[in-house]
Amino acid sequence: MAGIAPQLEALLLLADEPLDAATLATAVDAPVTQVEETLTELAAFYLETGRGFVLREVAGGWRYYTAPEHHEMIAAWVSESRTNQLTQAGLETLAVIAYLQPVPRSRVGAVRGVNVDSAVRTLLARGLIEETEPPEGSSAGQLRTTPYFLERLGLSSLDDLPEVAPLLPDATTLEAELSAIASNTAPTS
Numbered sequence: 544m545a546g547i548a549p550q551l552e553a554l555l556l557l558a559d560e561p562l563d564a565a566t567l568a569t570a571v572d573a574p575v576t577q578v579e580e581t582l583t584e585l586a587a588f589y590l591e592t593g594r595g596f597v598l599r600e601v602a603g604g605w606r607y608y609t610a611p612e613h614h615e616m617i618a619a620w621v622s623e624s625r626t627n628q629l630t631q632a633g634l635e636t637l638a639v640i641a642y643l644q645p646v647p648r649s650r651v652g653a654v655r656g657v658n659v660d661s662a663v664r665t666l667l668a669r670g671l672i673e674e675t676e677p678p679e680g681s682s683a684g685q686l687r688t689t690p691y692f693l694e695r696l697g698l699s700s701l702d703d704l705p706e707v708a709p710l711l712p713d714a715t716t717l718e719a720e721l722s723a724i725a726s727n728t729a730p731t732s
Contacts, residue, residue, distance in 0.1 A: 560691070564604075645685035
């Protein structure tokens with residue numbers, strides 16, 4: 544598997560965000576199809592040989608991640624230095640934005656029932672959300688998640704977010720309301 548594999552590995556080790564195949568192809572001066580093939584082979588090789596890391600395609604690019612079977616050990620190690628974790632308010636605010644996006648800040652506050660300004664500032668500063676231009680006829684910008692949000696959660700797209708209802712007991716009503724809000728229609732009872 545030599546060829547361009549070592550070069551791709553070196554580039555991916557240095558990357559602080561997912562790199563797409565076209566960018567990698569330019570860097571190693573190889574056709575995109577060869578890069579895609581090699582990345583797929585590398586990902587399979589890492590899985591087959593039981594490495595402590597995996598190569599995954601997320602958010603439109605490729606990046607190294609720790610292997611899922613090491614989750615508990617890593618979580619315990621990371622929990623000792625909780626400096627990078629979001630507060631409960633931040634997590635709840637991020638969840639509302641992720642599921643209702645694009646959503647005005649006022650709606651996020653209404654769903655949470657509290658002022659969300661501090662949590663929104665933190666999420667904006669960490670690059671997990673961004674503010675978009677206001678829709679026509681409105682003066683308020685809307686909030687949405689960023690590609691960095693997808694990357695941090697290891698998702699390829701927002702379609703990979705879990706459904707809300709299975710996570711909450713008796714939440715089918717909530718899911719209907721969220722869907723209605725997202726499509727700007729009234730919920731049916």
